Amino acid sequence: MDNQKSYCLKCKKEVTPDIKKCECGNKSFVFGDIYFKDEKLFCVCGNTTFKTNMHLDYSDKAVTSYECNKCGKVVVTEHYRKFGGIE
Ligand SMILES: [Zn+2]
Numbered sequence: 001m002d003n004q005k006s007y008c009l010k011c012k013k014e015v016t017p018d019i020k021k022c023e024c025g026n027k028s029f030v031f032g033d034i035y036f037k038d039e040k041l042f043c044v045c046g047n048t049t050f051k052t053n054m055h056l057d058y059s060d061k062a063v064t065s066y067e068c069n070k071c072g073k074v075v076v077t078e079h080y081r082k083f084g085g086i087e
């Protein structure tokens with residue numbers, strides 16, 4: 001878990017894990033043993049394909065977890081939304 005990173009899905013900047021809104025205005029984030037290179041998401045193992053594991057809907061956010069197709073590491077995306085679901 002030490003290598004876990006959090007990134008804004010829009011500007012691809014590294015962010016803090018508890019962030020709810022990036023300075024670029026985006027509210028979608030990705031967490032995991034991952035990195036971005038040339039705007040592409042990589043698993044630490046070098047793989048770029050992930051399969052959907054689980055999807056959870058909360059009142060304030062949608063959470064989807066993915067598994068790396070190669071090493072099985074879990075990657076999680078979180079999409080925050082305003083109350084009422086109106087962006
Ligand atoms: Zn951003």
Ligand SMILES: [Zn+2]
Nearest residue numbers: 043045068071
């Ligand atoms: Zn992997």
